[in-house]
Amino acid sequence: MMDTGTIGIVFGSLTPPEELREGAALAERLGFGELWFSEDCFFTGGLSGLTQLLAATRAMPAGLGLASVMTRHPAVLAMELAGLARTYPGRVKAAVGLGNTHWLRQMGLLPPRPLSAVTETFDVVRELLDGATVDRRTAAHHLEGIRLDFPPKQPPELWIGAVNERALRAAGGKADGILLSVLASPAYVNWARRVATHAGRAAPPITAFVLASVADDDRVARDAVRDAVGFFLKAEAHTALVGQSRYGTEIRQRVAALGEDEPLTVEDAWIDEFAAAGSPDHVRDRLQRLLDSGADSLGLWLFPPDRLADQLRRLAADVLGRTSP
Numbered sequence: 001m002m003d004t005g006t007i008g009i010v011f012g013s014l015t016p017p018e019e020l021r022e023g024a025a026l027a028e029r030l031g032f033g034e035l036w037f038s039e040d041c042f043f044t045g046g047l048s049g050l051t052q053l054l055a056a057t058r059a060m061p062a063g064l065g066l067a068s069v070m071t072r073h074p075a076v077l078a079m080e081l082a083g084l085a086r087t088y089p090g091r092v093k094a095a096v097g098l099g100n101t102h103w104l105r106q107m108g109l110l111p112p113r114p115l116s117a118v119t120e121t122f123d124v125v126r127e128l129l130d131g132a133t134v135d136r137r138t139a140a141h142h143l144e145g146i147r148l149d150f151p152p153k154q155p156p157e158l159w160i161g162a163v164n165e166r167a168l169r170a171a172g173g174k175a176d177g178i179l180l181s182v183l184a185s186p187a188y189v190n191w192a193r194r195v196a197t198h199a200g201r202a203a204p205p206i207t208a209f210v211l212a213s214v215a216d217d218d219r220v221a222r223d224a225v226r227d228a229v230g231f232f233l234k235a236e237a238h239t240a241l242v243g244q245s246r247y248g249t250e251i252r253q254r255v256a257a258l259g260e261d262e263p264l265t266v267e268d269a270w271i272d273e274f275a276a277a278g279s280p281d282h283v284r285d286r287l288q289r290l291l292d293s294g295a296d297s298l299g300l301w302l303f304p305p306d307r308l309a310d311q312l313r314r315l316a317a318d319v320l321g322r323t324s325p
Contacts, residue, residue: 005033006297012038014305021056028057030316035062036299041103054088061091066161068099069121070109075146078128085152095179097161113139129155172196177205183274184208186293188244193294205296211275212300214314221277224303230264280318
């Protein structure tokens with residue numbers, strides 16, 4: 001039987017903010033291992049969402065995945081995380097990363113040196129959470145004699161969200177964990193772990209986000225995630241998420257031939273490659289393959305979003321074999 005501690009639930013743009021507490025509380029009662037809040041522009045703010053997940057649960061760890069290093073100054077991000085870590089000690093973690101480049105362009109925030117912005121901001125946030133005074137200019141931010149007045153006694157885990165090789169190598173060398181995006185296939189997870197493993201240092205824990213849906217009819221489950229898979233394949237076609245797949249060349253050719261607003265027609269085989277959608281047996285097998293490929297845990301982004309409670313219960317009972325609370 002699959003260890004339910006390795007299976008978490010992702011909340012974010014699919015869930016209206018007023019419904020987060022109820023969903024989080026149900027996930028805890030059903031025995032899932034952790035919660036994540038995915039900040040997507042322009043839906044619900046990541047820190048307000050993470051706060052609701054923590055407040056609605058008793059003991060579950062909850063993470064922010066991820067906070068863009070460009071949309072918040074690192075001093076403000078560290079201050080917010082410190083408050084949560086002091087209020088919910090031992091339960092908070094946060095992943096930082098560049099974020100969606102389309103949203104950053106919309107706000108005029110795309111940095112000229114993206115990886116430097118991520119790694120230098122990571123270092124600043126960690127130092128501030130450890131109680132240090134930071135006085136320097138980074139690739140993206142200026143800090144002049146900044147120190148937190150209420151640093152946490154137990155700093156939260158600080159992760160990096162990474163996709164491509166250079167970011168994965170950097171994350172493997174310094175982060176407490178690595179967060180992988182949706183579309184992470186078994187081949188990609190295996191590759192990412194190898195890339196993030198440094199000589200003399202094992203790769204830190206890896207969590208992969210997964211688009212997921214459970215139904216008795218495979219077609220119904222696949223259709224529930226089809227539009228989301230198509231959206232992300234278009235957005236990530238240039239990255240290793242697609243490039244490491246056996247379907248990578250075909251997908252890139254199809255995406256290149258599309259008009260600007262033309263949707264991508266998503267084949268069933270691609271859904272089976274990039275998501276976990278189908279019968280309980282199929283979903284269980286898919287999740288196990290991702291774990292066997294090198295993920296230490298998985299964060300499931302559930303579809304359809306208007307049937308969240310039903311999906312949570314089906315996953316717990318039919319996929320993970322847990323009895324109802």
